[in-house]
Amino acid sequence: MPRERTLAILVIVIAVLLAVTGISPYDRTTWLMEVAPVMIAGPILILTYRRFPLTTLLYMLIFLHAIVLITGGSYTYARVPLGFWLQDMFSFGRNHYDRLGHFFQGLVPALATREILLRNKYVSTRRIAAILSLCVAMAISAWYELIEWAAALILGQGADAFLGTQGDQWDTQWDMFMCFVGAIAAMIGLTHEQDRQIARIQHIGR
Secondary structure: OOOHHHHHHHHHHHHHHHHHEEEHHHHHHHHHHHHHHHHHHHHHHHHOOOOOOOOOHHHHHHHHHHHHHHHHHHHHHHHHHHHHHHHHHOOOOOOOOHHHHHHHHHHHHHHHHHHHHHHHOOOOOOHHHHHHHHHHHHHHHHHHHHHHHHHHHHHHHHHHHHOOOOOOOOOHHHHHHHHHHHHHHHHHHHHHHHHHHHHHHHHHHH
């Protein structure tokens, strides 16, 4: 299937999921806060596609991250069925679906940062690109935790579903750790394929 058609299908799937889950989410405020990154990033990616198309790998991972966010927004992270299934299978003490979200919060921004740095020649080596990509991912994680803190202060008890701490006093630290794990996984396991796809894009653009 041609790349453009595949990406168009992904966009349609995300739009449909946003529409369906937005009809009657478990908590409207939580849904809005969780899907806000999708609503912001989606139009930006569409508008910049012709001028700066990303690798297919990155588009697919952004799509998966969007699914994770929309699902978490629809159920709230503490109530996602997949999390309960994992909780029962591994005898976890709580629903860990939010850990998956924070893993992607590290994996996707790290790869996106790396791609932008290398393709625009902002750095001279891939080692520097990897280090800066990790730093950006962790900075995003830190800012997200600050946003959650602000939401807790502003909304009070209404922020519980958004925070998804489930009584875990170390939730913030775990969130940032999972982001770090996701970023490291991206740098170790996906950079070779990303480089291959970047080379293909640059060859076509000549």
